[in-house]
Structures are given as C-alpha cells and as structure tokens.
Amino acid sequence: SAVISQKPSRDICQRGTSLTIQCQVDSQVTMMFWYRQQPGQSLTLIATANQGSEATYESGFVIDKFPISRPNLTFSTLTVSNMSPEDSSIYLCSVESEGAGGELFFGEGSRLTVL
Amino acid sequence: DAKTTQPTSMDCAEGRAANLPCNHSTISGNEYVYWYRQIHSQGPQYIIHGLKNNETNEMASLIITEDRKSSTLILPHATLRDTAVYYCIVTTSGTYKYIFGTGTRLKVLA
Numbered sequence: 001s002a003v004i005s006q007k008p009s010r011d012i013c014q015r016g017t018s019l020t021i022q023c024q025v026d027s028q029v030t031m032m033f034w035y036r037q038q039p040g041q042s043l044t045l046i047a048t049a050n051q052g053s054e055a056t057y058e059s060g061f062v063i064d065k066f067p068i069s070r071p072n073l074t075f076s077t078l079t080v081s082n083m084s085p086e087d088s089s090i091y092l093c094s095v096e097s098e099g100a101g102g103e104l105f106f107g108e109g110s111r112l113t114v115l
Numbered sequence: 116d117a118k119t120t121q122p123t124s125m126d127c128a129e130g131r132a133a134n135l136p137c138n139h140s141t142i143s144g145n146e147y148v149y150w151y152r153q154i155h156s157q158g159p160q161y162i163i164h165g166l167k168n169n170e171t172n173e174m175a176s177l178i179i180t181e182d183r184k185s186s187t188l189i190l191p192h193a194t195l196r197d198t199a200v201y202y203c204i205v206t207t208s209g210t211y212k213y214i215f216g217t218g219t220r221l222k223v224l225a
Contacts, residue, residue: 042215094158109156
C-alpha cells in the first residue's frame with residue numbers, strides 16, 4: 001500500500017487567486033492522478049501526471065487552469081488558477097499500486113472553498 | 116471503459132449481510148470490476164476487484180455472474196462503520212483511468 005499526504009487539507013480562498021495543492025507519497029510511483037469531487041458529486045479525473053513529462057488532461061480540464069508539476073517519483077502539485085466559486089471542491093491525489101492488483105490509493109483530499 | 120449502473124441508496128441492518136449490486140452489461144473481456152468506498156469526508160478506499168472468478172478478502176466478497184454483466188459486493192456482517200458511498204468501477208487493468216459513477220449510498224442501521 002501507499003501512504004499519501006496532501007497539503008493543505010482545507011483552505012478558504014478569494015475569487016481570482018490561485019492555490020497550489022501538494023501531494024507526497026511514501027514510496028516511488030510511476031503514475032499519479034488528480035481528481036476533483038464537487039459538493040455532493042462523484043469523483044472526476046482531472047489529469048494523469050507522469051514524472052518527467054507533461055500531464056495528460058481529461059476533457060473539460062486545461063493546463064492553464066490546472067497546471068500540474070511532477071518533479072520526482074514521490075511528489076506532485078496541482079494548482080487551481082484564477083479561482084471562482086465553481087472551483088469549490090475536494091481535490092484528491094491518487095496513485096496506482098505497484099503490485100499486480102492495479103488498485104488506486106487516495107489521499108484524504110484538499111477541501112477548497114472559494115468565496 | 117464500460118459504464119456501470121448502481122442503485123442510488125440502500126439500507127442494511129447492523130450485523131446483517133449487505134449486498135450491493137452493480138450492472139456492467141457492456142463490459143469487455145479484459146476489463147476488471149473494482150469496488151471502492153468513500154466514507155464521509157475521506158478519500159476513497161479500495162475494497163476488492165476481480166475479473167471473472169469470485170473473490171474474497173478480509174473486507175468483502177465479490178460475486179461476478181458467469182456472463183460478467185453484473186456483480187455483487189457482499190459485506191458479510193455490516194457495521195455502522197460501513198456506512199459509506201460504494202463505487203463499482205470497470206476498467207482495464209493498467210489503463211489507470213478510473214471513471215467513477217454516482218455509486219450506492221449504503222446506510223447501516225443500528
């Protein structure tokens with residue numbers, strides 16, 4: 001299993017500002033994933049982040065709004081840029097297990113509220 | 116990835132078995148069935164997965180029909196701590212792209 005730490009766990013932000021969320025994993029992993037969970041909704045994949053390459057974004061998500069860094073095999077950041085109230089969500093980092101099962105491990109999430 | 120259909124919500128008495136169904140009629144031969152749950156305000160937690168054989172671990176059992184078009188997650192002795200949203204996901208192992216549906220909100224009643 002993998003232990004994933006996210007910072008901040010929660011924050012209240014002003015409209016128009018940007019916030020960077022950090023994700024730290026206790027082991028080296030090839031792929032990291034960023035999800036968004038809007039209030040009362042299910043999880044939606046934002047992007048897949050591989051070390052040493054550009055992140056791959058899902059439909060509806062763009063790099064200018066959600067820039068991602070992946071400087072090494074244990075760390076990634078997601079920035080939510082120029083925030084609006086519609087960006088109020090829980091943002092979750094996840095990694096795939098390196099074993100044969102292929103299951104995902106998730107962090108506890110970062111709950112953002114944009115005023 | 117195949118689309119899944121789950122009931123919106125279910126109740127279960129504490130100590131009884133909770134049987135959570137999932138339909139995945141368009142599943143293809145190399146797609147696995149994964150189950151996760153999300154307890155309020157926490158990140159999703161992996162429960163179990165399978166391809167075509169029934170699977171059991173310390174948390175649950177997974178029963179997959181012979182035609183693989185549906186499956187059932189069984190929590191053998193539900194407790195109040197099992198109250199959560201349960202997600203059934205179908206994906207190719209190694210695809211790394213999970214599509215979460217709306218899940219089933221299970222409420223375990225005392």
